[in-house]
Amino acid sequence: MEVKFMPERIKNQYTEFPLENQIEWWKAIVHSINDGVLVIDHEGFVRLINPEYTQITGVTPNIVGKKLREYRPGAQLPEILIDRKCRVGVYRKTDKREYIVDMAPIIINDKVIGAVSVCKSLTEVHKLSLELKKKGEKLNQLKNKIDSLYQAKYTLNQIIGRNGGLKEAVYVAERVANSILPILITGESGTGKELFAQAIHNESSRKNQPFIPVNCAAIPSALLESELFGYGDGAFTNAKKGGKIGLFEMANNGTIFLDEIGDMSYDLQAKLLRVLQERKIRRVGETNERSLDVRIIAATHRDLQQLVKKTHFREDLFYRLNVISLQIPPLRERKEDISDLIYSMLRSSQLNLSIENSPNEYTISRETMNFLEEYEWPGNVRELKNVIDYASCMAEGTEIRIEHLPQRITKKHFNMYESKDSSTIQSLKEAMEETERNFIIDTLKRFGSDIEEKKKAAKSLGISLATLYNKLKRYKIDF
Numbered sequence: 001m002e003v004k005f006m007p008e009r010i011k012n013q014y015t016e017f018p019l020e021n022q023i024e025w026w027k028a029i030v031h032s033i034n035d036g037v038l039v040i041d042h043e044g045f046v047r048l049i050n051p052e053y054t055q056i057t058g059v060t061p062n063i064v065g066k067k068l069r070e071y072r073p074g075a076q077l078p079e080i081l082i083d084r085k086c087r088v089g090v091y092r093k094t095d096k097r098e099y100i101v102d103m104a105p106i107i108i109n110d111k112v113i114g115a116v117s118v119c120k121s122l123t124e125v126h127k128l129s130l131e132l133k134k135k136g137e138k139l140n141q142l143k144n145k146i147d148s149l150y151q152a153k154y155t156l157n158q159i160i161g162r163n164g165g166l167k168e169a170v171y172v173a174e175r176v177a178n179s180i181l182p183i184l185i186t187g188e189s190g191t192g193k194e195l196f197a198q199a200i201h202n203e204s205s206r207k208n209q210p211f212i213p214v215n216c217a218a219i220p221s222a223l224l225e226s227e228l229f230g231y232g233d234g235a236f237t238n239a240k241k242g243g244k245i246g247l248f249e250m251a252n253n254g255t256i257f258l259d260e261i262g263d264m265s266y267d268l269q270a271k272l273l274r275v276l277q278e279r280k281i282r283r284v285g286e287t288n289e290r291s292l293d294v295r296i297i298a299a300t301h302r303d304l305q306q307l308v309k310k311t312h313f314r315e316d317l318f319y320r321l322n323v324i325s326l327q328i329p330p331l332r333e334r335k336e337d338i339s340d341l342i343y344s345m346l347r348s349s350q351l352n353l354s355i356e357n358s359p360n361e362y363t364i365s366r367e368t369m370n371f372l373e374e375y376e377w378p379g380n381v382r383e384l385k386n387v388i389d390y391a392s393c394m395a396e397g398t399e400i401r402i403e404h405l406p407q408r409i410t411k412k413h414f415n416m417y418e419s420k421d422s423s424t425i426q427s428l429k430e431a432m433e434e435t436e437r438n439f440i441i442d443t444l445k446r447f448g449s450d451i452e453e454k455k456k457a458a459k460s461l462g463i464s465l466a467t468l469y470n471k472l473k474r475y476k477i478d479f
């Protein structure tokens with residue numbers, strides 16, 4: 001050992017530390033090592049083994065002072081005294097144990113004075129690798145589950161009504177499916193906005209990637225940002241350790257469907273605009289940005305232009321989103337689609353509900369079809385689907401007649417006939433209630449449905465907001 005350049009403190013240790021203490025010191029080190037260590041001298045006698053070596057190989061310390069070859073005839077370590085070559089990763093297996101060994105000569109002044117063997121247990125490694133395999137399988141299962149959860153179901157072919165008012169929308173959808181440009185879909189509730197979003201995704205080259213729907217109106221606005229963009233480790237109290245991936249990241253390489261975008265808060269709209277421009281997101285509480293390739297399809301039942309005027313929606317975001325816009329007309333404006341929709345629904349409702357003894361082919365009485373084609377369908381295709389599901393359950397035979405439809409929608413129809421045929425006159429109270437109900441609906445249509453708009457509607461009706469809510473509940477008005 002060259003001591004010339006050592007600091008005083010360490011030099012003293014070497015010169016003043018008694019030799020036997022130094023040996024104890026080295027022994028203690030070897031004993032505290034987490035790998036098994038066995039040392040032989042130049043004649044092949046075992047000079048040292050540490051407890052970990054016993055633990056891993058089962059060889060006990062009473063071997064010390066004995067010739068290794070006598071104990072373990074197959075041992076390779078003594079060969080090293082001769083050939084001076086290291087062995088790395090030698091695999092050993094006994095009944096109960098499995099381990100790998102590295103071996104090396106100990107050389108001083110070019111003389112082999114012994115050899116050292118260092119071993120690692122494989123049982124532990126095995127256990128870990130088994131565990132890892134199990135975790136990997138679980139991860140795969142979860143991934144498959146997530147993939148199937150986030151798959152778009154519909155295709156453009158399944159959109160009924162291509163000969164009617166949807167022709168234009170379907171045509172545009174086909175043309176733009178493979179572009180990366182954002183799409184804005186507008187239309188009343190139940191017109192098929194989500195259906196279109198799914199079909200566009202499935203028509204695009206992203207179809208095997210995730211389709212992630214997000215209802216911006218259903219997630220409290222304080223949470224929406226971290227839901228969309230995720231958050232970093234320790235972003236806030238109660239935040240999950242290691243952070244959380246956001247929906248945008250989940251949609252990477254696929255499509256994110258931002259439903260009810262008109263309800264997104266003004267602040268968050270600015271952040272969304274940045275994502276659209278930069279194609280990067282930043283998790284809440286993190287500074288670094290992550291690049292993403294996500295197609296954005298947004299939808300709303302609101303009049304965004306109106307919201308822009310009222311400064312509830314950012315103009316810059318509106319123009320950015322509105323590059324490609326699909327307007328889905330309400331069902332009452334495409335009555336020519338109604339019969340096609342009904343027949344397609346009857347076919348699928350037999351499959352879906354698998355009603356026992358349900359007829360193969362339903363027919364619809366002329367009167368019923370006329371009624372359904374005349375009805376206004378405020379809930380659009382969604383309402384039509386519910387009515388048809390209900391009617392096919394109620395029909396006793398193969399024919400769906402008007403009395404099989406929900407009373408809610410036929411009430412007026414029957415009233416009309418009854419008052420004509422059997423002169424059943426509505427009581428004054430009923431007539432007043434009906435007028436009141438219709439008047440409230442008309443007013444809400446004029447003002448809108450969010451809280452501020454309802455306040456204004458109540459004011460215009462000359463009643464308090466609480467009274468308005470009571471009446472909405474009493475008349476079952478869903479607005």
Ligand SMILES: Nc1ncnc2c1ncn2[C@@H]1O[C@H](COP(=O)(O)OP(=O)(O)O)[C@@H](O)[C@H]1O
Pocket residue numbers: 158159160161166187188189190191192193194195196341381382385
């Ligand atoms: N053109 C259509 N052809 C077939 N089914 C439709 C059509 N439009 C809507 N639907 C059905 O109506 C229901 C409501 O559609 P959805 O896309 O959720 O409407 P929105 O998102 O506009 O509220 C869904 O069950 C959908 O499958």
Ligand SMILES: [Mg+2]
Pocket residue numbers: 190193194259
């Ligand atoms: Mg919807």
